[in-house]
Amino acid sequence: MNAAPRLCICVCLALLGACQVPAPSEQSPEERPNIVLIYADDLGYGDLSSYGATQVQTPAIDQLAEEGILFTDAHAPSATCTPSRYALLTGEYAWRREGTGIARGDASMIIEPGRATLPSKLREAGYTTGVIGKWHLGLGGEGGPDWNGEIKPGPLEIGFDEAFLIPATGDRVPTVYVENHRVVGLDPNDPIEVSFREPVGDEPTGRENPELLKMHPSHGHDMTIVNGISRIGYMKGGTAARWVDEDMADVITEKAVQFIDKHKESPFFLFFSLHDIHVPRVPHPRFVGKSGMGPRGDVILQTDWCVEEVMKALDQHGLAENTIVIFTSDNGPVVDDGYEDQAVELLGDHAPAGVLRGGKYSAFEAGTRVPFILKWTEQVEPGTSDALVSQVDLMASLAGLSGVSLAPNEGVDSFDQLPTLLGESITGRDYLIEHNAAGTLSIIKDSWKFIEPSTANPYNARTDIELGNNPEPQLYNLAEDLGEQHNVASDETEKLEELSSLLETIKSDGRSRPSN
Ligand code: NG6
Numbered sequence: 001m002n003a004a005p006r007l008c009i010c011v012c013l014a015l016l017g018a019c020q021v022p023a024p025s026e027q028s029p030e031e032r033p034n035i036v037l038i039y040a041d042d043l044g045y046g047d048l049s050s051y052g053a054t055q056v057q058t059p060a061i062d063q064l065a066e067e068g069i070l071f072t073d074a075h076a077p078s079a080t081c082t083p084s085r086y087a088l089l090t091g092e093y094a095w096r097r098e099g100t101g102i103a104r105g106d107a108s109m110i111i112e113p114g115r116a117t118l119p120s121k122l123r124e125a126g127y128t129t130g131v132i133g134k135w136h137l138g139l140g141g142e143g144g145p146d147w148n149g150e151i152k153p154g155p156l157e158i159g160f161d162e163a164f165l166i167p168a169t170g171d172r173v174p175t176v177y178v179e180n181h182r183v184v185g186l187d188p189n190d191p192i193e194v195s196f197r198e199p200v201g202d203e204p205t206g207r208e209n210p211e212l213l214k215m216h217p218s219h220g221h222d223m224t225i226v227n228g229i230s231r232i233g234y235m236k237g238g239t240a241a242r243w244v245d246e247d248m249a250d251v252i253t254e255k256a257v258q259f260i261d262k263h264k265e266s267p268f269f270l271f272f273s274l275h276d277i278h279v280p281r282v283p284h285p286r287f288v289g290k291s292g293m294g295p296r297g298d299v300i301l302q303t304d305w306c307v308e309e310v311m312k313a314l315d316q317h318g319l320a321e322n323t324i325v326i327f328t329s330d331n332g333p334v335v336d337d338g339y340e341d342q343a344v345e346l347l348g349d350h351a352p353a354g355v356l357r358g359g360k361y362s363a364f365e366a367g368t369r370v371p372f373i374l375k376w377t378e379q380v381e382p383g384t385s386d387a388l389v390s391q392v393d394l395m396a397s398l399a400g401l402s403g404v405s406l407a408p409n410e411g412v413d414s415f416d417q418l419p420t421l422l423g424e425s426i427t428g429r430d431y432l433i434e435h436n437a438a439g440t441l442s443i444i445k446d447s448w449k450f451i452e453p454s455t456a457n458p459y460n461a462r463t464d465i466e467l468g469n470n471p472e473p474q475l476y477n478l479a480e481d482l483g484e485q486h487n488v489a490s491d492e493t494e495k496l497e498e499l500s501s502l503l504e505t506i507k508s509d510g511r512s513r514p515s516n
Pocket residue numbers: 041042080081082102136169171219220221232278279331337338
């Protein structure tokens with residue numbers, strides 16, 4: 001429904017005295033909106049038709065945008081997965097902590113149990129909380145997960161009531177699902193062994209047995225072969241528990257729908273963390289060849305299908321109106337991320353990053369500026385917002401919405417940006433920090449962007465991505481130069497000084513949200 005009829009109905013109901021929707025924090029727990037956060041992987045600013053793509057159509061996500069707010073300047077906290085997810089869930093920038101880079105498949109849990117998180121705050125407010133899909137934040141204590149026993153700590157120890165996980169990524173072993181504390185379908189007589197250092201067992205590898213592959217690596221990804229695809233890392237055992245990549249979207253979407261069915265009576269928070277469109281891109285056969293852009297385009301269609309199914313489930317239970325649905329991505333796009341899947345050859349005129357420079361891993365805008373759509377039919381007027389927003393603020397904002405506040409030491413970089421997220425304000429953040437794969441930080445304020453000097457690689461030839469690292473300071477005027485083509489650092493020295501010293505303060509303070 002567009003704004004005018006909705007307003008009209010509201011006025012009419014108001015005359016009948018029935019339109020008083022209490023502010024969310026005043027609502028009783030049962031009346032609070034459900035929250036579904038759909039987190040795509042590696043989906044770029046230009047990968048959706050609602051964000052200007054023409055070669056691929058994403059009608060279900062476009063419908064969210066039509067009925068909700070489409071943000072044009074929303075950011076993941078980092079340009080890769082693990083640190084973005086860390087900041088999303090803890091409300092603290094990952095670059096403040098050691099060991100929060102892209103996690104290995106057998107990494108131990110990087111968020112300390114008991115710590116306040118986005119799910120723990122919502123749980124405090126009476127929500128039932130669940131995570132389904134990609135985790136990639138490590139599992140288990142020191143020494144990593146015990147794949148054959150109780151896998152703990154994990155999401156259940158930081159505020160989730162239920163978890164069904166792809167433990168790391170699709171391209172890393174072990175290629176098994178974990179439900180709550182256990183590997184799903186594990187035969188105890190066929191235990192799992194994993195190593196990222198040396199081969200375990202005698203299973204074929206992509207390096208030695210390329211003839212067994214249905215998808216070949218372009219770089220890395222040449223170790224144990226599972227389902228005809230070689231992965232990062234070696235594994236043996238767990239044969240009955242191994243996933244089938246083609247079914248992954250179906251499996252996790254079914255779990256998401258079941259979660260909604262099960263908890264339809266009370267407010268729930270579902271973190272639905274998609275595998276798509278990360279490598280290996282292996283769509284279900286019903287999507288194969290449908291985009292004309294090869295697997296990368298086909299899994300974008302599959303992503304849209306996942307959203308459609310979740311929306312259908314909400315609709316079926318009459319929950320679509322009072323559920324906040326947020327759709328966004330953990331970092332920017334990459335075309336060749338390590339497999340020969342024809343993504344480069346079949347890209348055509350499609351621009352995964354839209355008008356932005358760089359991509360996944362990069363300090364340039366495409367690294368972190370991602371699609372971000374929020375729909376809440378009951379309370380939010382549809383529209384577009386150019387406000388500067390960050391996923392790191394979801395913790396304070398959604399906690400605030402549900403009536404709980406953060407203690408000074410919780411979510412130290414998370415600001416309550418609810419009015420902006422709900423479209424009641426266009427102010428947005430005062431400034432925003434970006435973080436690339438090399439650890440380079442950038443800061444944006446008043447449309448000026450400063451990228452701190454870095455001697456790390458400026459360009460990755462394998463992924464063909466400009467990483468934005470430069471030994472010289474960089475300053476861009478995004479209002480006039482969104483494509484970051486003109487470094488004006490030497491002309492705008494005052495601006496450069498203002499932004500670089502603000503960045504230094506934010507770094508050295510150890511927090512950015514004031515403690516009082
Ligand atoms: C890189 C992998 C890449 C991807 C990335 C993590 C190689 C050569 N590249 O190291 O394929 O897995 O890590 O992506 O191994 S992320 O979206 O989970 O951060």
